[in-house]
Amino acid sequence: MASPLLTIRGVETFYGKIQALKGIDLDVNEGEIVTLIGSNGAGKSTLMMTICGTPRCRTGSIRFGEADITQTPTHEIIRLGIAQSPEGRRIFPRMSVLENLQMGAAVTDPKYFDEDLARAFKTFPILEKRQSQRGGTLSGGEQQMLAIARALMARPRLLLLDEPSLGLAPLIVKQIFEVIRELNAKQGLTVFLVEQNAFHALKLAHRAYVMVNGRITMSGTGSQLLASPEIRAAYLEGGAH
Amino acid sequence: MEYFLEQLINGITLGSIYGLIAIGYTMVYGIIGMINFAHGDIFMIGAMISLIAILALGLTASASFALLLLALILVLAIAMILASAFNWTVERVAYRPLRGSFRLAPLISAIGMSIVLQEFARIAQGGRPKPMQPLLSGGFELMHRTTEAGDFIVRISTIQIIVIVTTLALMALFTALITRTSLGRAQRSCEQDMKMASLLGIDVNKTISITFVMGASLAAVAGLMFFLRYGVIDFYIGFVAGVKAFTAAVLGGIGSIPGAMLGGLVIGLIEVFWSAYFSVEYKDVAAFAMLAVVLIFLPQGLLGKPEVEKV
Ligand SMILES: Nc1ncnc2c1ncn2[C@@H]1O[C@H](COP(=O)(O)OP(=O)(O)OP(=O)(O)O)[C@@H](O)[C@H]1O
Ligand SMILES: [Mg+2]
Numbered sequence: 396m397a398s399p400l401l402t403i404r405g406v407e408t409f410y411g412k413i414q415a416l417k418g419i420d421l422d423v424n425e426g427e428i429v430t431l432i433g434s435n436g437a438g439k440s441t442l443m444m445t446i447c448g449t450p451r452c453r454t455g456s457i458r459f460g461e462a463d464i465t466q467t468p469t470h471e472i473i474r475l476g477i478a479q480s481p482e483g484r485r486i487f488p489r490m491s492v493l494e495n496l497q498m499g500a501a502v503t504d505p506k507y508f509d510e511d512l513a514r515a516f517k518t519f520p521i522l523e524k525r526q527s528q529r530g531g532t533l534s535g536g537e538q539q540m541l542a543i544a545r546a547l548m549a550r551p552r553l554l555l556l557d558e559p560s561l562g563l564a565p566l567i568v569k570q571i572f573e574v575i576r577e578l579n580a581k582q583g584l585t586v587f588l589v590e591q592n593a594f595h596a597l598k599l600a601h602r603a604y605v606m607v608n609g610r611i612t613m614s615g616t617g618s619q620l621l622a623s624p625e626i627r628a629a630y631l632e633g634g635a636h
Numbered sequence: 637m638e639y640f641l642e643q644l645i646n647g648i649t650l651g652s653i654y655g656l657i658a659i660g661y662t663m664v665y666g667i668i669g670m671i672n673f674a675h676g677d678i679f680m681i682g683a684m685i686s687l688i689a690i691l692a693l694g695l696t697a698s699a700s701f702a703l704l705l706l707a708l709i710l711v712l713a714i715a716m717i718l719a720s721a722f723n724w725t726v727e728r729v730a731y732r733p734l735r736g737s738f739r740l741a742p743l744i745s746a747i748g749m750s751i752v753l754q755e756f757a758r759i760a761q762g763g764r765p766k767p768m769q770p771l772l773s774g775g776f777e778l779m780h781r782t783t784e785a786g787d788f789i790v791r792i793s794t795i796q797i798i799v800i801v802t803t804l805a806l807m808a809l810f811t812a813l814i815t816r817t818s819l820g821r822a823q824r825s826c827e828q829d830m831k832m833a834s835l836l837g838i839d840v841n842k843t844i845s846i847t848f849v850m851g852a853s854l855a856a857v858a859g860l861m862f863f864l865r866y867g868v869i870d871f872y873i874g875f876v877a878g879v880k881a882f883t884a885a886v887l888g889g890i891g892s893i894p895g896a897m898l899g900g901l902v903i904g905l906i907e908v909f910w911s912a913y914f915s916v917e918y919k920d921v922a923a924f925a926m927l928a929v930v931l932i933f934l935p936q937g938l939l940g941k942p943e944v945e946k947v
Contacts, residue, residue: 449834
């Protein structure tokens with residue numbers, strides 16, 4: 396059995412008085428692709444951000460490998476090897492594409508930079524063409540690719556992706572999922588993925604969780620959930636093709 | 637013509653000093669969106685420390701030029717370090733605990749810190765103005781014309797040369813730091829999206845502290861220059877110079893470093909030319925009127941960036 400990389404126990408997160416997470420237990424093992432699906436407002440993005448300590452959970456614990464990161468400052472959590480491509484992409488609008496990628500590499504040894512940059516450009520050739528353009532002037536899809544590339548520049552052990560397919564053309568979505576699969580298979584990168592596009596996500600993932608209203612209501616292997624009638628009714632209606 | 641050139645040099649000198657202070661306002665505004673009202677007083681602290689260091693070293697105009705220059709570099713280093721320590725502490729105790737509270741809280745705190753620094757200087761150093769014999773008196777004649785009406789001379793003093801050259805050098809250095817280094821990138825990333833910066837491993841608090849330290853170092857340079865050029869300081873110079881430099885930062889486009897420098901130059905030139913050709917009493921009115929006019933036609937300031945971006 397693979398060793399656990401991310402262990403979440405009893406996590407509750409609040410925005411003021413509103414409780415967004417109501418006791419989450421979740422594991423991501425070394426080398427896995429795990430996906431989290433759920434409808435709008437379920438608390439998926441909140442969980443992704445809580446893992447990085449912003450916002451901080453009120454109760455519960457989060458472990459990353461050997462370290463308890465429940466109270467660790469965000470920038471130190473990142474330095475331990477977690478990278479996130481967050482909801483809304485959050486590209487630095489007044490920095491060039493290249494500078495955005497350099498920001499991604501802020502936590503790595505500079506000696507890797509050229510190699511990692513070449514890999515990012517190979518994965519997303521459009522970024523090479525746009526490298527001196529300001530981030531804010533990229534198209535939505537280009538920004539999404541930049542956000543993923545930027546997260547990869549950090550050489551993470553765990554990659555958190557919040558809706559990487561949002562706003563992308565089907566062909567690009569396919570390409571991005573292919574990239575994730577490859578990174579996982581070839582480099583053993585562990586991926587925790589939030590997706591609206593449940594069909595693609597479940598096909599890609601080794602394991603999956605379903606979140607409803609701040610709680611995990613179901614979990615299993617990707618194929619188990621794909622076969623579940625409830626899941627099909629709630630998340631795959633007409634989406635499976 | 638000679639009179640005009642001479643005033644031009646005076647204006648550029650004064651404008652350089654304003655510009656150096658204005659950078660501190662604009663950088664802090666850029667990164668945490670607040671006006672550090674105590675920044676003018678950090679400039680005053682820089683000038684006071686320079687004065688104390690000059691007296692402690694026993695510097696007089698009789699020393700050789702090379703020795704003076706060397707000693708002044710030492711004075712400058714001391715002033716920069718201590719003024720930075722002051723500004724670092726101000727941020728740490730008065731602004732950081734208020735981050736995330738309502739918008740006006742740090743501004744009110746900043747006004748409080750401004751009073752604290754002024755009163756501290758007044759109690760520690762006394763309220764009377766502190767004059768000093770000029771340390772550097774030499775200069776160069778740039779133009780000399782003899783006519784029946786008499787000799788017309790355009791001079792630039794050694795201290796003016798020092799002010800202008802130092803400012804140019806610091807500007808070049810700062811621009812390179814902000815645009816080329818990873819520290820500068822970290823600062824710009826915090827300006828644009830602090831949460832994302834922390835998600836990329838940037839220590840936001842540290843980056844903000846460094847910004848305050850950088851602003852204070854430049855203000856300390858301005859403090860020493862001001863003291864050398866005008867030969868008299870008191871605990872209150874920070875208020876007047878601070879308001880001018882803040883105006884310069886807004887005029888140039890708050891958040892923009894080249895804008896702060898340009899704004900400083902414009903304010904310095906207006907002030908000097910207005911005093912030279914119209915009336916000394918109304919020089920400040922002229923400077924602020926200029927600000928009003930620019931903001932009506934260019935609300936972003938001279939070099940402020942109109943945003944073209946998708947979010
Ligand atoms: N900054 C905030 N302040 C207050 N409430 C918030 C904040 N962010 C999220 N919420 C609330 O927390 C709940 C969970 O939001 P979250 O963004 O985590 O959902 P999500 O599952 O990612 O949804 P989506 O699929 O639409 O992205 C929602 O009810 C939302 O309104
Ligand atoms: Mg979300």
